[in-house]
Amino acid sequence: MATALECREALTTFSENLGKATGNARTAAQLDRSLSCWLTDLDLTFTGRLRGGHIQDLTQAPGKPAEKAQIRLTLAGDDLVALVDGSLNFAKAWGSGRVKLEASILDLLKLRSLL
Template sequence: MATLEECRAALDQLSRNMAKAADDTRAATALDRSLSCRITDLDVTFVGRLADSTITDVVTVPGTPPDKAQIRLAMSGDDLVAMVGGELNFAKAWGSGRVKVQASLRDVIRLRSLL
């Protein structure tokens, strides 16, 4: 099971990847949305902002935060680490229910190109 530190490192890596995105992916990273990533097996949620091609202002909240983000993800810590590491395909994980996403369809399509 991935630790809290490993999950935070995966989110930091995702943010770095987005900042270095190629021109064809840059449009997908140009969102300005509130973001939460619930790590189900650790019962914590990372809450932050997806803006200017990076994830900023990330804080860890125990359980589920009272305010709902515009883009909400839920998965195990291992799945987060595997997706960011390129070992787990986002679309397959989402289709199989390993990753849950609550967002507008447009945001989901953009996320797919990032993960």
């Protein structure tokens, strides 16, 4: 099982990757939205702000997020680490229910180039 530190490092790596995005992915990475990532197996939530191609102000707290972020991700810590390192395909994980992504329809359309 991935630790909280490994999950934070995965989110940091993901943020760095967003900053390097090009084309349509760069456009999606430039969204300015609140973001939460609830790790079900750790019962831990990371929150931050997707802004300027990076995740900013990343914090962690126990339990489910208190507020609804504009972009909400729910998954296990191992799956987060696997998604970021490329060993887990997002579409397959989402289709099988391992990963849950909630956002407005417009945001989902913009985010699809990142996924």
